[in-house]
Amino acid sequence: MPGDFPDPSVTKIGDTYWATATSSNWGPIFPLLKSKNLTDWELVGHVFPNQPPDWADYYFWAPEISEENGKTYVFYTAHKKNGPLSVGVASADNPAGPYRDHGPLVGQEDGSIDAFPIRDENNQLYIVWKEDGNSQNRPTPIWAQRINDDRTALTGEKTELFRNTIPWEGNLVEGASIVRHGDYFYAFYAGNGCCGHNCTYGIGVARSRKLLGPWEKYEKNPILTKNGSWTCPGHGTVTQRDNRWFLLHHAYDTRSFEFVGRQGVLSEFVWTPAGWPEFPQGANAAPAFNVASQNVSDDFKGTNLVASWQWPIEQKPTFTVRDGKLLLSARPDHSGAALGHHTYTTDYTATTTLLQPAALPTGTVAGIAALGDPDNTIALTAGDGKLRLWQLEKGKQQALGEVALPNSKALMLRLQAQGGNQYRFSWSADAGKTWQNLPANGQAINGTYLPPWDRGVRAGLLARGPATATATFDDFTLNNQ
Structure with missing residues (x-):
């Protein structure tokens, strides 16, 4: 199992x-x-x-x-x-x-x-x-x-x-x-x-x-x-x-x-x-x-989220699956509204496509994340004219890097895990043809602190901001190495 x-x-x-x-x-x-x-x-x-x-x-x-x-x-x-x-x-x-x-x-x-x-x-x-x-x-x-x-x-x-x-x-x-x-x-x-x-x-x-x-x-x-x-x-x-x-x-x-x-x-x-x-x-x-047998590819077809997605039990997010898109309503607290997926190996790549990132309301960010629990997260998010890499450790936030938000209707965001606890993040504004690291030197972020004592790390999506804001995701993949 x-x-x-x-x-x-x-x-x-x-x-x-x-x-x-x-x-x-x-x-x-x-x-x-x-x-x-x-x-x-x-x-x-x-x-x-x-x-x-x-x-x-x-x-x-x-x-x-x-x-x-x-x-x-x-x-x-x-x-x-x-x-x-x-x-x-x-x-x-x-x-x-x-x-x-x-x-x-x-x-x-x-x-x-x-x-x-x-x-x-x-x-x-x-x-x-x-x-x-x-x-x-x-x-x-x-x-x-x-x-x-x-x-x-x-x-x-x-x-x-x-x-x-x-x-x-x-x-x-x-x-x-x-x-x-x-x-x-x-x-x-x-x-x-x-x-x-x-x-x-x-x-x-x-x-x-x-x-x-x-x-x-x-x-x-x-x-x-x-x-x-x-x-x-x-x-x-x-x-x-x-x-x-x-x-x-x-x-x-x-x-x-x-x-x-x-x-x-x-x-x-x-x-x-x-x-x-x-x-x-x-x-x-x-x-x-066979690690490939546990690869995940979700293009959000149908009207319900597939059963393998999870969320923090005390901060259940509000979401809708419609027309091949996941609409995730933001939360202002902790690391925001989060949807996570089991990970299966020490080395994997998770990718998502965030639609219309420049249209996110002021004070709203959305993106991809390594999720320990609501107060322990590492995330690459778009919003307020910036692409930002940040971490939350015991509820305390730290900025790890940022660049200007590219002018793109769809932004691909990527998380790469190595050894279970080293995380690298990158983004693409041309449908994955070329990737830019954040930080630019491609430095890995140490996520040893992420998992609670009784749980593993999830890879997933988040949206943080006022509850009236919604982020739209086009897909999510998790490929094991």
Whole structure:
């Protein structure tokens, strides 16, 4: 699953595998992907395609998709407005949606995250989740509690299954995914530090004959750690195909780390004679990945933006797709109105055509950008008679270069990334026949600061200025090298 798809979850419905993943502070919320073979995935929509649930505002994490009796459920984590991180649930009659939200189920003082539904040995339905104690320098119990069959309310009392007690687990265990095999329940879980360049994540397993315990951690934990291709594997869901066992989890490509983000990786495991899962050496080696297969070319045909575009969840932009053009309304705050697209490799080129740049209203700029979040951006924009290169770091803007705006009805703008964090910008007033660098010496801008701790960088478009202003884009391409 190339691109930024952390905490992936998968379930099989009929002959099709359905998956979803963390979207964090990018909308639309929780992608819905489908596949026949677990390796070729198609993005078909989102759990919450337009707006967040009424009760939540940001940090949309760890959706867990499951199906029972013809109904699809997605348990998920979100930050409750004026409250803690909480577990909610949505349901649909079709895995592609539309989904109806049922609100939060549990939100402890330290936060409740990473819910997983499972039936016990008596066929009683439970959800399992993590108490987010590490956010307050406390242990991180994994809890289980009964839930009604409608998945709308917890019942009875919660029971602790296990917590972080082993040195390799560091200050947390989380992301428990439970599967029943033979005489045991097996909990695959993540431990240690999930994210960023200095991550220490790994995957362990514990087992129990009964869901509520006692649980035994495997003495050979962690069972999956970094190798030469992937690092910090964690938080996944067990699935099967053709009598083979797999864990769909996330990991960082060692070449791109946080700049692409945590990507979906499928690792096969086998069962030992003693009844423990084991990942053969090299199980999560680098895939045969055709980077050109992830190239993007969008000429904005039709009447809707294609599903792969994203936006900051708390600053959703206003836009229209019409007559082969994207009309993006400006915003005056942060880095402006932004639309971003997943990146897939360390080296890529993104290009757009901005129409009628000289006609942008006074105080309005629009162009192409490397997007970390609304307060961390590097952009090449046109407006107010100038082409300007600028960066926003922690909300503070710095000018990096400018030239007079050329007299052109259409201006091509180009972003070139190298090594994931070095960005060069250029422009063309003759439909791409010749390119001019900005700054003129072609110096790369260091974007190491761009990605937030839990997200990759997006390449995309922005418009900043009064909300009454609109920028018009003719196309967008993203070519991977």
